[in-house]
Amino acid sequence: MIELSHIEKRFGDAVILKDISLSFPEGSVSALVGPSGGGKSTLLRCINLLEQPTAGSVRIGAESVDFAPGRKAPWQSIQKVRSQTGMVFQNFQLFPHRTAIENVMEGLLVVQKWSREKARARAMELLTKVGMEHKADAWPANLSGGQQQRVAIARALAPSPKVLLCDEPTSALDPELSAEVVDVLGTLAKEGTTMVMATHDLRLASQVANLVVFLEAGQVVEIGSAEQVFRNPVHERTRQFVSSINAAQTFSA
Amino acid sequence: MPHWLQLMIDSLPTLLWAGVKFTIPLTLLSFVLGLSLGLVTAVARLFGPWPVSAIARFYVWIIRGTPLLVQLFVIFYGLPSVGILLDAFTAALIGFTLNVGAYTSEIIRAAISSVPKGQWEAAYSTGMNWRQAMRRTILPQASRVSVPPLSNTFISLVKDTSLAAAITVPELFQSAQRIVATTYEPLILYIEAAIIYLALSSILSHLQSRLEFRFARYGGMLEANR
Numbered sequence: 001m002i003e004l005s006h007i008e009k010r011f012g013d014a015v016i017l018k019d020i021s022l023s024f025p026e027g028s029v030s031a032l033v034g035p036s037g038g039g040k041s042t043l044l045r046c047i048n049l050l051e052q053p054t055a056g057s058v059r060i061g062a063e064s065v066d067f068a069p070g071r072k073a074p075w076q077s078i079q080k081v082r083s084q085t086g087m088v089f090q091n092f093q094l095f096p097h098r099t100a101i102e103n104v105m106e107g108l109l110v111v112q113k114w115s116r117e118k119a120r121a122r123a124m125e126l127l128t129k130v131g132m133e134h135k136a137d138a139w140p141a142n143l144s145g146g147q148q149q150r151v152a153i154a155r156a157l158a159p160s161p162k163v164l165l166c167d168e169p170t171s172a173l174d175p176e177l178s179a180e181v182v183d184v185l186g187t188l189a190k191e192g193t194t195m196v197m198a199t200h201d202l203r204l205a206s207q208v209a210n211l212v213v214f215l216e217a218g219q220v221v222e223i224g225s226a227e228q229v230f231r232n233p234v235h236e237r238t239r240q241f242v243s244s245i246n247a248a249q250t251f252s253a
Numbered sequence: 254m255p256h257w258l259q260l261m262i263d264s265l266p267t268l269l270w271a272g273v274k275f276t277i278p279l280t281l282l283s284f285v286l287g288l289s290l291g292l293v294t295a296v297a298r299l300f301g302p303w304p305v306s307a308i309a310r311f312y313v314w315i316i317r318g319t320p321l322l323v324q325l326f327v328i329f330y331g332l333p334s335v336g337i338l339l340d341a342f343t344a345a346l347i348g349f350t351l352n353v354g355a356y357t358s359e360i361i362r363a364a365i366s367s368v369p370k371g372q373w374e375a376a377y378s379t380g381m382n383w384r385q386a387m388r389r390t391i392l393p394q395a396s397r398v399s400v401p402p403l404s405n406t407f408i409s410l411v412k413d414t415s416l417a418a419a420i421t422v423p424e425l426f427q428s429a430q431r432i433v434a435t436t437y438e439p440l441i442l443y444i445e446a447a448i449i450y451l452a453l454s455s456i457l458s459h460l461q462s463r464l465e466f467r468f469a470r471y472g473g474m475l476e477a478n479r
Binding site for chain 1: 378
């Protein structure tokens, strides 16, 4: 349902992503893993076009955009692709001047032009789903990181996107708080939400994802089920990386 | 009753009337118009293509680099030579608006830049376009940051309107001058005028704190200091 073809991303002379082609079927949960600077965040941001590829094409459902060097993709088609996605950020990025429920309602009111009552009902439903209904009227500044991230997940889901993108959703949280976020994402995955996440949280990747993509230096090194990539990696480089995070997590557990 | 107090009380209605009729409308109008001009200028500088941002920069450079009094003289006494005749109030309004526009554009530009890039990304990710992101996400947060510096500009403006006396606007300060001309009591009258300006700016300072308090409800600076 999501198709990335021959994605290339350069900043000046630096090549961040090299000819990446991947497809994510509907209902799948994929984790982009790999060392920092390997391109996983950039690739994720290429899906909703917060980062525009230098070349290649991005297709989500029926909407697609092609990129080529020296040519600007039309704003309308970028909007169309982006509107198929919801995004969760590492630092939550809730709107600080709006309450929890207003954050969730914002896109429905401004973009979808829903009525206030309808938007409020939908937002309440989503806040309940992420276990935040009791904090609906709280300001983001008065919520814990885990609570903010759960509100952010509800906000991303509000317009019923085809895919939920998560950029390091647990990296700014301590293990306890990240557990509540992993739980919420796990529930969404069981319900069939299509998700792509960039993460180096092994717990998140192994508990939630069914497809793991290992990226390094802007290239896909290995791709397979979570079981396969984490337990029996084919490539030596993947083995090294997995054992290093395994060691770190065994020690902390 | 001492003579000085009697004089102050007698002249108070005249001075207050000049304030109500000229100082206050001039201040409010030029602040509102100047703030709009400042917003347009700031957006032009931050997001405009180069000719637009160059024009914005040129405008700020000229206005900030020349004395306000000279600008008022150019508009009121100078422009008639090229056939543009303005009444004193209009000339003052144009002068102060241009001035406020230039100074506030820098405040607004800084305030917009102070909103983290992630907020733009969050707004875009919820499907907003540039205009919606600006209006719903960026400007509300920028407004909060810009309340103290904009209040500075506003308070300076109240006092600067006294310069309009020099281009024949019969505002508060000029009516004090007129009374001095007949009573020969400059100390008493000018102190009285100063007290009225002080009262006006105190009202504005109070409004500033109310506004800051309102913005503080969503957490942040004010609460952190408590």
